[in-house]
Amino acid sequence: MNLTEHPRLLARIAGALYLIITGCALFAYLHVRNQVIVADNMAQTAANFLAQEQLYRLGFAAAVIVVICNLPMGLILFELLKVVNPRLALLALIFIIASATLEAVNLFNYIEPLLTFSLPEYVRAFDPEELQALARGPIRMFGYAFSVSLTFFGVFCALIGFLIFRSKFFPRILGLLMIVAGLTYWVNSFRLFLALPIPYLPWITLIAELSLALWLLVVGVNETKWRAQACKGNTK
Secondary structure, eight states, X not given: OOTTSSHHHHHHHHHHHHHHHHHHHIIIIIIIHHHHOOTTOHHHHHHHHHXXXXXXXXXXXXXXXXXXXXXXXXXXXXXXXXXXXXXHHHHHHHHHHHHHHHHHHHHHHHHHHXXXXXXXXXXXXXXXXXXXXXXXXXHHHHHHHHHHHHHHHHHHHHHHHHHHHHOSSSOHHHHHHHHHHHHHHHHHHHHHHTTOSOOOOOHHHHHHHHHHHHHHHHTOOOHHHHHHHHHHHHTO
């Protein structure tokens, strides 16, 4: 069976994956880390890791699900949008693969502080202050590495947004929202890299991505227009 024989079904699968990604990312990266990590109090952070170990492990598992779901979601959007421009769609797929790879590697920084505070070998070998200093590195490194992965994801969002805007089977407003989301990811990331005194902008990306995910899940694509554009591309 051709992968794009049922484009509306594919779109709905992509929407479901995108909602899973969004929900798991909010849980793993915002709720869990904000609950456990106190940026200016490493002693309290150490106590939180030990008291809420299971919550932190759930956050790690959710982060793994985010990485896993990003790849099929990206592949499906590539299949749906390559009828608009195959080269740009392929480029978007490459960027989300790079983003997911960086995010997966960065999960070692996610779990390392828990191991630092809980492994008996570390606890016996180091004083509490030394343990806190050891854990501080990966806690800080996680934010920088995650922002690097988001710069790649931001390019993916902008490319997908452009393709959606140019397509005839999605509302153009979704494309514009995704382009803005991609630019916002870059602003947020370089705000951290360059220590710029500008506010972090989380809600713009959330609104854009949730809008696309819900449209994909509930509406899917206009199959008639999608097939017409696919046929037009095949005749070139």
